[in-house]
Amino acid sequence: MLSEANVAAVWLTLKLATITTVILLIVGTPIAWWLARTHSKWKGVIGAVVALPLVLPPTVLGFYLLMILGPHGPIGQLTQFLGWGVLPFTFAGLVVASVFYSMPFVVQPLQQAFEAIGARPLEVAATLRASPWDAFFTVVLPLAKPGFITASILGFAHTVGEFGVVLMIGGNIPEKTRVVSVQIYDHVEALEYAEAHVLAGGMLLFSFLVLLALYSRKGTSTWK
Secondary structure (H helix, E strand, O other): OOOHHHHHHHHHHHHHHHHHHHHHHHHHHHHHHHHHHOOOOOHHHHHHHHHHHHHOOHHHHHHHHHHHHOOOOHHHHHHHHOOOOOOOOOHHHHHHHHHHHHHHHHHHHHHHHHHHHOOHHHHHHHHOOOOHHHHHHHHHHHHOHHHHHHHHHHHHHHHHOOOHHHHHHHOOOOOOOOOHHHHHHHHHHOOOHHHHHHHHHHHHHHHHHHHHHHHHHHHOOOOO
8 A cells, every 4th residue: 555655646646747748839839830830941940959868867857947947046036026936846846847857758759749740731721721730620630639639648658757957946945845756765764665666667568668658559550
């Protein structure tokens, strides 16, 4: 059975992953669409910035986010001016950090899905006098559905598995910023291996099911 502290960590992790995934789908869709369609010289720069968390150590990203969001950083000064306080060591700070850290896992599958559609369906929609907005919502979104499913799964799963960034930004505050990965770390530090096994085993099973779902979709040619 899960202890009260473990249940709180699991609930907080699921809440963080859900909110982060929704935000990333809203923010990442226009970014992915622009990257898939543009011929701008800035495409490479924006694409590299989006993909940066794939190669950057989480502690490095967490450190710079801590500086930017902290009391002396530009965003931290803005949030203080607006009366919101500072974001580090709060749940809101975890959400902001998670959005940055998980962005490539949402944007890249969406970009690939948009690129796979090609220009022909949009040209046909235009000949039928569909506006760009109509064409996007009635043609692009249905055709890109597999990409949205993949992006949602990857974004959610990657956020669930975060450790370095959430520890740097959120710290280790019970029921506020202590997610599952940090809770496992605490159990190991305290030599509470039985408690760690419960959470780590759950994470292992969750990760396997995510990969199984993705590779099963790929095997049936529904994931492009």
